[in-house]
Amino acid sequence: MSVQDTFSNSSALIEQVQLQDPAAWKRFANLYGPLVYYWGRQFGLNPDDASDLAQDVFHTLWKRIDGYSSGNFRGWLLIVTKNVFRDRWRKDAQLLHARGGSDAQLMFDQIPDPLKDSSSQQNQQDESELLLLHRALEMIRDDFQESTWSAFWRMAIQNESAASIAESLKITESSVRHAKFRVLKRLKEELGRL
Amino acid sequence: MNQDEPEFMNPENDQLIEGLSELDELRERGLDSSRQMPTIHHLMDELDGYVRVLQEGEPSRGLEIIREPECERAVRGIALASLDQALLERTDRQSYSNEFTPGQTIGVYELLEPIGQGGMGTVYRARHQSLKREVALKVLPKWRTRHPRSILRFQREMQAVGQLDHPRVVKALDAGQADETYYLAMELVDGIDLSSLLKKCGTPSVGDVCEMIRQAAQGLQYIHEQGLVHRDIKFSNIMLGRDGMIKNQGNILCADCL
Known part of the structure; x- marks a missing residue:
């Protein structure tokens, strides 16, 4: 399974949403709501409008979620977001120019449409993917002790060596690795299922 | 490091974490040539994938954006939408969390209508039942009171605003707690x-x-x-x-x- 699939298939979570599990819906909202809000802001919307966009998108999603079966979920979500944006703010398309100038328009056009060019997707600097991961990390942060989190962060994100972290935290190297994998495994669970 | 994380105490999970850690060390040393346990290698590759992306750095601009209060409002609006209904109701700027209904009382104040949504809670036009005076009542929603930090922030705001007395600043009139609800009554500006x-x-x-x-x-x-x-x-x-x-x-x- 490629990295691409890992991020784009939240199939277990979506399945639970399709089954109308309220807890899954809340988890889903917390994970993907901010991503849609972020896209809205990237399109040049102000915070209030981006908030409205996100809520409209999820309203639409709810109606269409049964139509999603598998494949690139994030890509599908982006398409729905763009469509909702166009439908509602089409008249305000010139606002894209007024607010953000041609940069905002360019941003809108350049947000990769993953269904089109899937091979280059992995190589593209897609901040959306990174943002989703960090959002998930924020959501699980409180489940871990400070020391565990610190070991994880320094090793997995700051690329510090296990030996160096072990020495400064006064623990064994294997404890450092354990911490890293505990968090990573939890991260995978957060993205994939309840 | 194990003690305070009860959810990770089951032996199966510990074994898995142990296996991943060992494999990680082997890989680091370049000693992992065989792929004898495909499942764990598979999982390892997947988790490595996350690490690769995470090492691209922190999306600071993106994080800044999703920390805007309007983002939280959106998430809350989405999460609160009832799945029982055929259509979701959008929480827009005019309609608010259905935790409080107009006519309801909070302490000595009767809620009349919502007039605003702050970062920390909803503001209502409310009436003091004895004085019959109308105020702007800022209410910390019950769901927030599960987080002590939210209560602390609200209390700090209450204390800060309570000190102020100036014609160009909205005055705080009253503050308190009724049942599990925190409120701050302020001058209502017409x-x-x-x-x-x-x-x-x-x-x-x-x-x-x-x-x-x-x-x-x-x-x-x-x-x-x-x-x-x-x-x-x-x-x-x-x-x-x-x-x-x-x-x-x-x-x-x-x-x-x-």
């Missing part, structure tokens, strides 16, 4: 906020704008002199009363709470 004013009437004359900003600045100056900071300066937090006077409102906190 007027309009500048953001709405601009939308309704367009840009005022230069003279009017200067005068309005001058008055708002006086209020902010006073706030600073008290050692406080207005955390949320924007047009929707500047009120223009019917009497033609400007008042500042919004998120005021002690300066060292930044």
